[in-house]
Amino acid sequence: MAMQPAARAVTVWKIYGSGEAQVQALRGVSADFERGKYTAIMGPSGSGKSTLMHCLAGLDTVNAGEVFIGDTQVTGLGDAGLTKLRRDKVGFIFQQFNLLPTLTAEENIKLPLAIAGRAPDKAWYDTVIQTVGLGDRLHHRPAELSGGQQQRVACARALVSRPEVIFADEPTGNLDSKSGNDVLNFLRDSVRHHGQTIVMVTHDPNAASYADRVVFLADGEIVDELHSPTADGVLDRMKKLDRRGDADA
């Protein structure tokens, strides 16, 4: 059997509002996200990156088309099904406010397992903790951690339940380049060494260069893609896209 993609969109349409104010955020987007690969989604602001990610993750409904996570069809799932999907198959990393302020870093990391009522796989948990590299700060509350540290905790939390795919929306958007690189390295290592699948939205060509593949979105459509990207290569494509946008206007 051929390797099934970890996440898959099939001619997904997403339309906000109606009449005059109608916005077609996604216009028949189809894309496969390969298992064990690190995919970045790029595109101008308002091109539908976040929307695509939310639809893939089952956080938002689609108007037409289908979405799969592994062999599970996401479109059409009820709340109970979506809850189970989030528990078992997907992980999230947001741009900001990723942690519960009442829990320590360690408790935050273990939270998805606790919610699902699963015991952590000791070896995997140790590996994740080691990779986060927080050391003695594990027992501190989020308010006592730097932004980069907080985001690494959020990454560890997404990793700890070994989801089919992790979605990250501009995870480094709020960080300086040093902390950002720490987080990006962390994510790439989890893909390289542990076979994790990651889909990441980003604006930053440097961040995109950590990925195995970059998918370019413009006006709700996939317009281009790049394998084993470099920061310069990405920047080049982005410029072209911008020019295309200008020409359209």
Added chain:
Amino acid sequence: MIKASLRGLLHRKLRLTLAIVAIVLSVGFLSAITVLNDTLNKRFSGLFQTLNENVAVQVQAKEVSTGETPRLTAAQLQQLSNVDGVNGTSGDVSDEAVVPFKKDGNEVTAQGFVGVGASGDDPLGLISLREGTWPKTASEVALSANTAKLAGVKRGEIIKVFVSQVGEPKPYTVSGIVEFSGGRDSLAGESLVIFELGHAQEMFYGQKDVFAGASFSADSGVSQEELKKRITAALPSGFEAKTGDEVTEEQSNQLAGQFDFIKIILNTFAYVAAFVGIFLIYNTFNIVVAQRSRELALLRAMGASWGQVTGAVILEALIVGVVGSTLGLAAGIGAGMWGESALTGALGAEIKSAGVVVSPAAIITAYVIGILVTLIAAFVPAIKASLVPPLAAMREIARPDKSLKGLSITGAALAVPGVGIALLGLYASFTGSIFVMGFGLVLALIGLMLLSPLLARPVVRVVGMAVAWGQAGKLGVRNSLRNPRRTAVTAIALMIGVTLIGAAATVVSSFKHSLQADIGKYDVAIMIVGPNYAPPNGKTGFEASALDKVEALPGVTGAEPWWLTIESSIAGQPIPVVATDVAAAQKMWKLETVGGALRTLSAGEFVSDHNTAKSLNWKVGDSVKVRVGTTERDYKLVGIYKATPSVSGPVFGLPAVDDFEGKLAYQGFVTVAPGTDVAATVAATEKIMAGYPGVTVGDMSTFLKQFNQIFDFLLLAVTILLGMALLIAVLGILNTLLLSIVERTREMGLVRAIGLSRGGVVRMIGVESILISVFGALLGLAAGVGIGVLLCQALIEGDFLTEIVLPWGNLAAYVGAAMFFGIVAAIIPAWRAAKLDVLEAIAYE
């Protein structure tokens, strides 16, 4: 600036609504009680206005005199009616506790029982014949239409009527039915029996042609004051004249006085509810402003001054306060009107309504409480918000736990001495020691409230272990601990009501057990108790001679009558006068002699229990002034006995009964030989007492059961009256949860995004709610039981109680109820949180 602030206000409809609801509830109940009071007062004073409609002057015996109550003779009355300016004259021949019987042999139940003597049409026009004739002979009576209806008799039929001076019900023929001016059946639902004048005078006063007083109407053009002056000049000694207006005022004040007790109680509970409301308003506004601290910081960063920021918040609070108070006042007026119609529907439907009265005091109280509390509640967090450096506040709100040290030290500094002072007040005996105890308790309570944030952590942890299951439950525990002050203030609102209930339950349970234990010590097997439709004064109850018949029953070894009047004062204090054969009482109640002798008393002698003697500084041989009705005499203290829960207070001999309004005994106690059939004796005694209206007979266990029922009813009444305070407290929990959820919207989204189900969110919030309510209940029970035990100890010192028994069943039930209320309070917040859209929640600003 102001515009921005006001727009912010309207933008947050939920928070705005909650703040206003908080004010409306607290202000509403207080307003309702005030409006109800004022409205009922006006309505009752309206009653006396119609009663005295045509009375210009009334002549009455003077208040206190020695010896016989003076009477007006027919000749004197004639003389007074000849005074210039007198139009109509109505001699007063009347008595209370004149009770008619229904055909089935049971007495009529009515709002008061009046008997009068009349010879024909009422010269003052208050009463007139509806059908038939006035009574012409000593075997006829006329009845008010209401009485005829209550007794189920018609003109020409026979009715039995009890008059205390006669001592047994006598049959009369109904000669006519009368009505009150305006065609009313009664003035206020009372029963009225009209005898032939001479017959009434003979029964009430022992001789014909005498009157207790008289009312006069005036010729047109003669003022009440003028007529009073003229009549006073012609008055025989021992009498005084009052204008109709004076009489009306006196009577309504007297009636109002009877309602004062209820009024004070209702007001107390209304203020408790308002006090609880203060916490609700404070917490709501506090959270609302705290949540806006980022927005306020932004304004500060843009150059708004400290004063501008604070001013804007205060303006908001003022608007919310005014709106809330107005709505609360309106709700209170509505509830007051509803309360009046509900109450009078049951009690005095016959009294004409005088319209709703909204006094200035009610309006002022409503606005003062509503606005002031809101302003204070908003001011504190506004100051705090404006003092934080703008940038610090704009960063993600990650308020580290503020130290509770100062608060807790202050709390301990109040609580510990408070308990000490309360104990001092309890055990040291000096005048006003009860107030010292109260002061100590208040200090201790405030201290406990200040300590409650510190207590929240351990208590919530422990309770959490019992109620929180799963990760959702654990998150709920965390959430309720993240802001101990907020949890504590929310819980305190509940604590206040529970404290009062807990204290009442402790006292009631101790009373029940003590009484049961004490009664068991005596041989008294059967108790006879007079009616409760009128305050005891010798005119209600039974003839002592009836007990001779009881004593003759097989197996009965003793039957002792006790007389009781509350129309009395001893050494200037309103203490009831109780009379019996003290020698027999000493034997029956095993009274222990502390000083002097407990023997059959002669005129001018009395005995007292040691507590009363101590508190009033009496020694054996002391002379004390005692007033019974209108007669005041000196009595000598000849003996002191040790008080028991069953017997306490001053006790007089049989001669004292001569001064009572009537000669009927109010209580009787019967002892029987072992092996006697008590049930049969009770039945026989009941038969002997059948002719005395309202007299009940029962064995001790029946009476104990009745006492227990009364105690339970009192406890229930307290609980119901505290219902409003509890409701407000539950609303407080709901408020705090709703606002906290708004504050944690993004967290809700986050936990949902990583796999918490809707049910999990519901559980998380339910646990938080239960923890807050149970914490409040536990605080309240700790305080309440503490207060209850102290009160019981004080009562034990006074020999009213013998033991303290904690009501474990009740306490457990209160905690259970708190859990239930916690769940109820969580319904709306949990529902709101569960239906949050995950994406929107995460994006929530």
